[in-house]
Amino acid sequence: MRSTNWLRCGVPHPCAHFAHGWVHRAKRDLLLLSVISLVAPAASFAQSVPATKPATTPSKQAPPAQPAINNNIIVLDPAHGGEDTGAHIGQLNEKDINMQLATRLRSLLQARTFDVKLLRDGDPTPAPTADQRAGAANQMHAAVCIVLHSSATGEGVHIYTSALKAASETGSSAIVRWDRAQTSYIQQSMRLSDKLSEALTRSRMATSNGRTFVAPLDALQCPAILIELGPIHGGNTLPSDTGYQQTVADAIAGTLLQWREDAKAVVKQ
Numbered sequence: 123m124r125s126t127n128w129l130r131c132g133v134p135h136p137c138a139h140f141a142h143g144w145v146h147r148a149k150r151d152l153l154l155l156s157v158i159s160l161v162a163p164a165a166s167f168a169q170s171v172p173a174t175k176p177a178t179t180p181s182k183q184a185p186p187a188q189p190a191i192n193n194n195i196i197v198l199d200p201a202h203g204g205e206d207t208g209a210h211i212g213q214l215n216e217k218d219i220n221m222q223l224a225t226r227l228r229s230l231l232q233a234r235t236f237d238v239k240l241l242r243d244g245d246p247t248p249a250p251t252a253d254q255r256a257g258a259a260n261q262m263h264a265a266v267c268i269v270l271h272s273s274a275t276g277e278g279v280h281i282y283t284s285a286l287k288a289a290s291e292t293g294s295s296a297i298v299r300w301d302r303a304q305t306s307y308i309q310q311s312m313r314l315s316d317k318l319s320e321a322l323t324r325s326r327m328a329t330s331n332g333r334t335f336v337a338p339l340d341a342l343q344c345p346a347i348l349i350e351l352g353p354i355h356g357g358n359t360l361p362s363d364t365g366y367q368q369t370v371a372d373a374i375a376g377t378l379l380q381w382r383e384d385a386k387a388v389v390k391q
């Protein structure tokens with residue numbers, strides 16, 4: 123059974139977007155190409171073939187191979203956008219707070235020589251759909267994807283990983299639907315979630331970890347987490363607070379830096 127968990131900002135349950143699996147796949151592939159040209163027109167990945175595009179009919183599809191990951195690429199998804207404002211937090215809309223955090227985090231990561239891709243740059247109308255965001259992200263072969271939300275309720279930083287079962291639990295020979303691509307990365311995603319939680323705790327930030335079914339996390343082909351900033355200090359400091367955002371962004375950047383170092387160390391072994 124799928125969890126009925128919703129994010130505190132009220133993000134829609136993914137089932138409405140992902141219920142038809144293969145049927146929507148070709149349509150999604152066409153859509154993602156337009157998104158890629160929209161968010162990163164000069165990037166080399168724009169010429170690449172969609173990683174999940176069926177080679178034959180879906181029934182003959184082999185299990186998708188895990189794409190080679192570029193340890194320098196980080197994908198950030200500032201959730202919502204356009205007419206989808208997300209939650210109302212103080213005097214601001216969530217979509218704008220998510221973008222503030224993404225922009226702050228991008229600067230920190232670029233200073234550490236990461237190549238940062240945003241799935242929404244600015245506030246386009248309409249904003250990319252969850253399907254389009256997942257499709258675009260999966261073209262980038264990123265080391266990590268981070269989806270950013272914020273909310274007016276709760277306390278502290280909530281880190282979510284997909285609630286899908288890991289591929290090792292379901293059998294590696296099973297065909298993985300594109301909308302469940304995260305199954306191959308669950309364990310890495312949970313390890314990343316733990317690392318970030320440790321970093322935030324060292325920064326004296328209230329933190330919790332959870333798992334949920336949510337778009338576009340379930341469809342991402344890389345280690346992926348969703349971060350939702352709630353108020354802190356009993357509601358007196360909102361996610362729009364620059365000091366709060368900086369503390370969280372510092373923790374994320376430090377975690378990703380160590381993540382990259384660990385990946386390099388594994389390669390050398």
Ligand SMILES: [Zn+2]
Nearest residue numbers: 131208271272
């Ligand atoms: Zn949200």
